[in-house]
Amino acid sequence: MDAGSTGEATTAEQAGADGTPLRVTATPKALALIEELRGEYGPVMFHQSGGCCDGSSPMCYPVGDFLVSDADVHLGRVGGADFYISRSQFAVWRHTHLILDVVPGRGGMFSLENGREKRFHIRSRLFTEAENQALDGACKL
DSSP, X not given: OOGGGGTOOOSSOSBOTTSOBOSEEEOHHHHHHHHHHHHHHSSEEEEEOOOSGGGGSOEEEETXXXXXXXXXXXXXXXXXXXXXXXXXXXXXXXXXXXXXXXXXXXXXXXXXXXXXXXXXXXXXXXXXXXXXXXXXXXXXX
């Protein structure tokens, strides 16, 4: 899926201060939901595992409730929240810019947005050749 299908631009810059492309950004809807959850739960973080069922959706947890390990890769921050992906999923998606969005529906069973009739959703686009070259060496497996 591409970011254009939402009709909304991503809110984060497409590149960091050093010019390196960002691996994950968020739509205004996602940033608003992050802020809502942070108001209720305090600091939050995301994990994208790539498994089936709930694991195929980005999961939002209070900081400290989900322990990351060497099996995870830190992609960046969205709305002040760290965003991690499983190392095996990163190997597949390493050439993909992830865009955190919100769509109608139920969230993952253990994800903080569950029960709000809206859920986090990943949209994506492939990095350009120039972006891939700029990212070469970043987030190595």
